[in-house]
Amino acid sequence: MEALARGETAALGELVRRHQDGALLLARRMLAETDGAEDVVQEAFLRVYRSAGRYRPTGRFSTWLYRILVNLCYDRLRAAKRRPRPLDEQIPAPAGADAPEILHLADVARRVRQAVDALPKRQRTALTLHRYQRLSHAQIAEATGWSISGVESLLVRAYQRLRQELADLE
Amino acid sequence: MKHASDRQLLDLLSSGPPAQGELAGHLDACPECRSRLERFAETWEILGRDEAAAAPADLAGRIMMAAQRQGQLRPAGVLARLWQSAGPIGRVAAAVLAASAAGFALGRFTGTVSSNDGMAARAVTQAEATQAVYLDQICTPSVGLGDGLSISYLPQQEEQEQ
Numbered sequence: 473m474e475a476l477a478r479g480e481t482a483a484l485g486e487l488v489r490r491h492q493d494g495a496l497l498l499a500r501r502m503l504a505e506t507d508g509a510e511d512v513v514q515e516a517f518l519r520v521y522r523s524a525g526r527y528r529p530t531g532r533f534s535t536w537l538y539r540i541l542v543n544l545c546y547d548r549l550r551a552a553k554r555r556p557r558p559l560d561e562q563i564p565a566p567a568g569a570d571a572p573e574i575l576h577l578a579d580v581a582r583r584v585r586q587a588v589d590a591l592p593k594r595q596r597t598a599l600t601l602h603r604y605q606r607l608s609h610a611q612i613a614e615a616t617g618w619s620i621s622g623v624e625s626l627l628v629r630a631y632q633r634l635r636q637e638l639a640d641l642e
Numbered sequence: 643m644k645h646a647s648d649r650q651l652l653d654l655l656s657s658g659p660p661a662q663g664e665l666a667g668h669l670d671a672c673p674e675c676r677s678r679l680e681r682f683a684e685t686w687e688i689l690g691r692d693e694a695a696a697a698p699a700d701l702a703g704r705i706m707m708a709a710q711r712q713g714q715l716r717p718a719g720v721l722a723r724l725w726q727s728a729g730p731i732g733r734v735a736a737a738v739l740a741a742s743a744a745g746f747a748l749g750r751f752t753g754t755v756s757s758n759d760g761m762a763a764r765a766v767t768q769a770e771a772t773q774a775v776y777l778d779q780i781c782t783p784s785v786g787l788g789d790g791l792s793i794s795y796l797p798q799q800e801e802q803e804q
Binding site: 481484485488489492493495496510513514517518521522577580581584585588599602603604606607608609624627628631632634635638641 | 648649652653655656657681682684685686688689690691692696697698701702704705706708709710712
């Protein structure tokens with residue numbers, strides 16, 4: 473970030489390579505819309521680029537990036553004013569899996585995704601940051617601007633609901 | 643220690659099991675809390691079966707191209723970086739310089755100007771000038787706006803003189 477603040481555009485490339493997978497995963501989970509997710513990730517990195525000079529390294533860079541991303545996703549969801557549609561993205565099959573196993577794994581992945589997508593927006597955001605970005609409760613609070621106790625409450629409800637929804641997969 | 647809360651157990655999933663401390667000791671001793679933690683861990687593991695695919699290979703390239711386009715179209719970015727690197731004293735000096743320049747420009751282009759006969763004249767806007775001439779024409783006796791006052795822009799007057 474210091475290099476980027478000095479105007480070294482190549483530093484942006486390094487940040488993108490390091491964080492693009494996590495950022496895209498978060499945007500896909502929040503929006504459940506693959507094309508839109510890539511647009512949002514691109515805009516998030518461009519905002520990082522534009523405001524690099526104002527960045528103060530008080531926390532992790534990824535938390536700052538996720539905060540920008542979460543806000544952009546909410547803007548997009550508000551603009552769309554609709555529930556996200558299910559992803560039609562292909563589930564990657566693990567190497568060496570045979571055909572029935574691939575079908576079974578794809579079915580499990582689809583069930584999980586549907587259950588996560590069906591969560592209320594704030595629960596889905598908190599759960600995604602917790603499970604897929606592996607942020608602590610405090611980091612989620614920082615990334616979303618919510619209180620830590622609010623985040624914990626959202627997570628407890630999200631996990632309880634998912635455990636019920638996916639009980640037959642355990 | 644009381645039983646661990648759901649919040650404490652969930653935090654362990656992302657941060658890892660506690661190596662020591664009160665919570666670690668309680669989990670060792672309490673099968674009920676261990677069982678609850680295992681159930682959360684099972685849900686955590688199931689959710690992991692939907693790890694999304696990696697970003698497309700061209701995403702980074704698209705972002706870099708967009709950033710370069712913005713960089714070329716945004717000369718203000720250079721100024722912003724200079725501003726950031728100037729330090730507090732440099733910023734104050736730049737602000738004073740900018741304010742002085744703005745003040746000079748305002749004074750030069752909209753302030754008092756000299757009329758042909760050397761009298762100071764007040765610059766007025768085109769709308770004000772038009773309004774003043776109109777008032778002079780309809781008022782009897784004249785309100786005297788033209789007396790001792792040179793108006794810097796009077797299009798109607800210019801037309802009459804021509």
